Amino acid sequence: MGKQENIFLFVPNLIGYARIILAVISIYFMPTNYKVACSCYVISALLDAFDGHAARAFNQSTKFGAILDQLTDRCGTMSLCIALSNFYPKYMFLFQLSCIIDIACHWIYLHSSILQGKTSHKFVDMSGNPIMKCYYTSKPVLFFMCAGNELFFASLYLCHFITGPIIAGHGLFKLLCWFSSPIMLVKTFIS
Template sequence: MGNAHPRRIDSLEESLTVKSLLIRVNELHYYLLLGTKFGGMLDQLTDRAGTAGLMMTLATFYPEYTFWLQVSMVIDITCHWIYLHTTILQGKTSHKFIDMSENPIMHVYYTNKTVLFFMCAGNEAFYAALYVMYFYTGPTVFGIGLFKLIALISFPIAVIKAAISVIHGIVASMNLATIDVNERAALANKQKN
């Protein structure tokens, strides 16, 4: 256990993590914030910053897992960044708009609100359980501390969510390559004329 007090949770980190989960539950947020380019960008920036802060904190709590926490953070930031950037270049109004011709996993992930909520909540539960578990294992359930049990149950969801982030990066890379090819073809046609 650490020497920090369990109630001493970084307020920015806590508010960003809680915000991430509440956004997915609250439909009003979609219309007020995610319905705009600024809102979508702000949502992504706060999610990535909050996750990075939490990963850095967890790496100090669990130094033996620093490498994996860094890998998770790099996947999260880079794959979401290229996906959001490509979305903007394609002229889409939101990174959550998925064309049917794109990856079917991404389509289900963003069009089925139950799947999206389950994946986001499970991912948040894993990292939140790791955070709380550092200070307090919780009451014993099935012979194991509650927060450790939550971490064990939600770990596969966090791994799947990381894999979906990698798919974000692959889909975005393919779309970005298509944008490059189309722009070069348009430039070549323009230079011919």
């Protein structure tokens, strides 16, 4: 009988735990310290790319890791939307709707992937939905959509505290919101 590996100590899962710690720090500081909150949020989001690379490099892809990754992503975005609901109460319904769509659609997709016996929600049936095929099989498309979505919410968050450098008469963070809002809307539509 061979030695059983502890999947909870796999490198990508350790990265996932670091992401959770950074997300909790970010959430704690969201109402009061945008520098700490944004730094931890962005680092946690960037580590999302590294856990996938580590899983492939070390051959440590697991269903637990896929769920941990998805759950961390969803909780981070949802927490940011909760903060935004406080900063922009007029748009609370839209932030709530965004959370519901994001969580429900990802949960359904991840759960159906597991029921189909897939080790990752990113394995797409090539004969299936062409939008989902492009979304999950093209790394540049997936990165662009996820980064654009995060950029929208993070820029909107920063707009509450600072304008950023003025470009063409507008603050940088407002411009980033305008630029990334169509990406966020398309990603929501795909969900």
